[in-house]
Amino acid sequence: MRFRVxxxxxxxxxxxxxxxxxxxxxxxxxxxxxxxxxxxxxxxxIGFGTSMGGLLVRSYAASGRLKGFVTSNxxxxxREWRRxxxxxxxxxxxxxxxxxxx
Numbered sequence: 001m002r003f004r005v006x007x008x009x010x011x012x013x014x015x016x017x018x019x020x021x022x023x024x025x026x027x028x029x030x031x032x033x034x035x036x037x038x039x040x041x042x043x044x045x046i047g048f049g050t051s052m053g054g055l056l057v058r059s060y061a062a063s064g065r066l067k068g069f070v071t072s073n074x075x076x077x078x079r080e081w082r083r084x085x086x087x088x089x090x091x092x093x094x095x096x097x098x099x100x101x102x
Contacts, residue, residue, distance in 0.1 A: 053074075
C-alpha cells in the first residue's frame with residue numbers, strides 16, 4: 001500500500017499565503033481540497049486535524065468526502081473551543097471566528 005502525506009496551512013497562516021478572510025468552515029475545507037486538486041492529488045483522502053483543525057476535519061467527514069479522519073487535541077465542540085479561546089483571542093480573531101461559526 002502506498003500513500004502520500006500532504007500538509008496544509010490555512011490562508012496567511014504558517015507557510016500559506018493569501019488573504020486571511022472571514023471564512024466559514026465549509027470554505028476552509030474547500031480551500032484544502034482546492035489545494036489538493038491543484039497539486040494533482042485525487043484521493044481517497046484521510047483527514048487529520050489538530051485543535052480547530054480537528055473540528056474542521058470532523059465536520060467535513062460528515063459530508064462524506066473523507067474516507068476517514070483522525071483528530072488530535074480537539075475541543076469537544078465548537079462551543080467549548082470558544083469558551084477557552086475567546087479570553088486570549090484578539091478582536092480580529094474573534095471576528096474571523098464569528099464569521100466561521102455563522
